[in-house]
Amino acid sequence: MKPTLAGYARASTIAEATAWLAEADGDAKVIAGGQSLMAAINMGLGGDTRLIDINGIEALKGIRLEGDRLVIGALTRHAELGRHPLIAEHAPLLTRAVPLIAHEAIRTRGTIGGSLSHADPAAELPACVLALDALIRISGPGGEREVAADDFFEDVYVTDLAQDEIVTAISLPLAAAKEAQLIRELSRRAGDFALAGIALVRRPSGHRVAFFGTGPRPMLGRSVMAALDAGDLAAALAAVPEDIDPQSDPHASAAYRRHLASVLLRRCLEDLAA
């Protein structure tokens, strides 16, 4: 199908972008890498949507240390994330996640801010920032705010973002010495969205486990985490089903996704033990 669009504008500042979003009153979409949005528009889902292009906003770019936090600009491309030394040092989970994201071309254009805002429940990066206990920095006409990843993802493609807000950056705690960060997923073909996936962080303060592809949003495995913190691996494995909420779809049944999530957790625990 041919894309239908009501308009396109290129913002040069965050304030400009959010002002335009407010003015559009829900009839605008932010475009960065466009790797999910353009596919949707090309399937005729654009309708009266206007596009606000944020690719020219310098303030959204770059990866830097701010005190004891690692800050990743929302416009950071997946490919850049995958090769950046600060990421490898302080958030190796993301370095490991990048090769699992789709294909080279998509990784070259897609952005972390876009992935989090789109909030596909089977995507890698939302689960990673959840496991890393990230804060999502958000700007809107009313100013800036930070939201914990736990509170950011709400439902399938639904986040805490208001319609006049954009994600500006992701702020992460730095990985501690001997911190373990793992990601595993199972997808039918290399680059496909995962049937089930798991991002696991073991840090001095405790375990954080996020499942993806197994619910309406990336889901924190709270019971699993508690069991792991208590050192009870068997209980952690047994707790997987209560922490996730998979649905059946043409790719896999809920039962199969539940099964895979357990397998993935066990494999991660084996990785940790090794």
Add this chain to the structure above:
Amino acid sequence: MTIDFGNPNRPNSYIGRTVPRPNAPRLVQGRGRYVDDITLPRMLHLAFVRSPWGHAKITAIDTTEAAACDGVRAIFTGQDLLPHCTPWVAVLAHLKGLKSAPQHALALDRTCWVGEPVVAVVADSRAEAEAAAALVNIDYDELPVVTQIRTALDPETPVIHPDLGDNLAFRREHVQGDVEAAFASAHKVISASFKTGRHTGVTLEPRGCLADWNPAEGKLTVWQGTQAPHMIQTVLATHLGLEESRVRVICDDVGGSFGIKVHVYPDEVATAAIAKVLGRPVKFIADRLESFISDIHARDHEIDGRIAVDENGKILAFDIDDWTGIGPYSVYPRTSAIEGNQVVNLCGGPYDFANYRARTSVVLQNKAPTCQYRAVGHPIATAVTEGLVDLAAEALNMDPAEIRRRNFFRDDAYPATSPANMRFEGLSHQATMDKLLEMMDYEALRRDQAAAREKGIWRGIGLASFIELTNPSPFMYGIGGARISAQDGATVRMDPDGSVVVLSGVTEQGQGTEAMLSQVVAEGVGVRPDQVRVITGDTQVTPYGGGTWASRGAGIGGEAALQAALALKGAILEVAGAMLQCAPESLSINDGQIVDLESGAGRMPLSELGRVVYFRGDTLPKGLPRELVQTRHFITMEYPFAFTNGAQASYVEVDRETGFVKLLKHWCVEDCGRVINPQLVDEQIRGGIVQGLGGALYEECLYDEHGQMLNGSMADYLVPMAVEMPDMQIAHVETPTAESLLGAKGAGEAGTAGAPAAVMNAINDAIRPSGGRILQMPMTPERILRAMGTLSD
């Protein structure tokens, strides 16, 4: 005339060599010319409103709002198009009892599948046509939907076309020998039920056509990506009320066909009819989303099979009950009964056994129509046959290779006729299997499998032998009344500069027809392949032919080209003899030069002969023939089909916890007769294997109970991708057909025919310790895990 194929050092020995594809640089550099690359003055674009319902009555169509949109030039409903285009009924006389309902270019008062074209919107651009199409208001009354195969004939199931009486489109039963007695007396009888998943071809270039009616000439020109230009010419002439000679079909580059583009689609016929009504060029290019619901699907089969064996593993009987759902209409003009019919013809194919019963029941349903797709029926018949043979081997505790060896038609037993009454001129099952087992080092692989098993790693080896029907005679379609040509023609001419042009009725779909023709003609005439220009795909220019399907391009089109090339060589030598004052028989042509046959010494370049013939013909003897254009046609006469054979093997590893399958390696030994271009043949086989693996592991058109396709996009419909594909090793046994000088049989479908069975057997070999087995395709990880009993809820 003969060619010493056994001597690789013969002059001009291009047949049998890997010769570069003449069209490759053009395609790689983006200089191909596909339908969508063509823009004509005053051209309009077409978009279709398609049925959102599996089965519904159309109660009202309101086009007012759409007609007022920017750029809209015309809107057509089924009623609007009725005076300009007659409906068709896809039946063939030799498929006795086959019935179907009249099908219109646009649905008249009822739609029968999601995706059926209902309204056509013509606008200045495709975007404008689509925007307006979204505003066409159609009122539907939903009707009951038929989606299941096995219950399609039940009395309580609604009849899709009441005039037909029931939902049975076709049924054929073939019985040979005393099947019941064979089963009654057998040492072992094994029964199993198989399913193959409905899937589709997913050509890289979607379907498309551009139609231009010139009222001044009374002539319709249609550019279309098709495998069979002359067939399309006939069909358009018939249904638009034109003489065949007033329709010209041009087919430039085609981005993959696989059978998808050998059928007549209502949207394409509507495009031609609308162009004629409007007197302006009209283009329709299917987009990916509408391709999934309007391209033909295939292989929607459920099969119950039984095999009877004696204590030595000798196959006593096969009993096959095949059921297939073909959508609401038999597809024009080849019909949708062929696939089921092939299952009946091909089951048990490699084996010499006595008692055979096979039945196919072809039923109607409210899903996209199915029809012939690469290796029509073969993957199904091969999976059922080879699946049953493996089950018999297991029951007998016999090695799968051994049971096959004990049952093959012997390589010295030809000609032979199968229990399905298929006539084999010459096959090589024994040599092929021997070569396969040697190439894969079967014994070592079994040791590796056992060693892995010790470590808890489940690997499996799967074998599959198969036969493949190629080079069809008129017995395939012509005898049934379809104007689908089984013969083919080639015209070969020499131009003044000594270069050669070949015009052929077979077509290029990206598979390498042009390379094949260039090297056959180069050898036949005695020039280099790069001195041969190939022209295909134009009904006004090329000899009349069938096109590209059923693996006929090389075997039929290649032979016609070879004969025409040899005739041209003879004509050239006759002129050369006159010019050089010697007997034509004492001369030959090597590398574009007239040479002495005996010594090979150069006498004259072809360009000199061309100069004299075309510009100084006055210097040649009066009455000397100088016909440097020769045309020959070829049709097979001795056998209805040139059967080929082959064997494939697959080595897989199944993840016991997830059901994921890793394809470790794949082997194929294939006998397509004379191999004209080894690289092209090998790549055809590799591509075919990938397509077979797609159907075996990934591809499935999923429908819900309302007849809605659930996964009609590239995000949800899984095609096989390079990362998951195994390394493939290909080898050949060559048993040329004696029907032609060239000796070539078809090679394009062998990979697809055998791959699903090989991988199915490999997976079942891997999961054998679980006690489960999987006979349903695609074999998804979840289905495998359920077959193993690991996942039960």
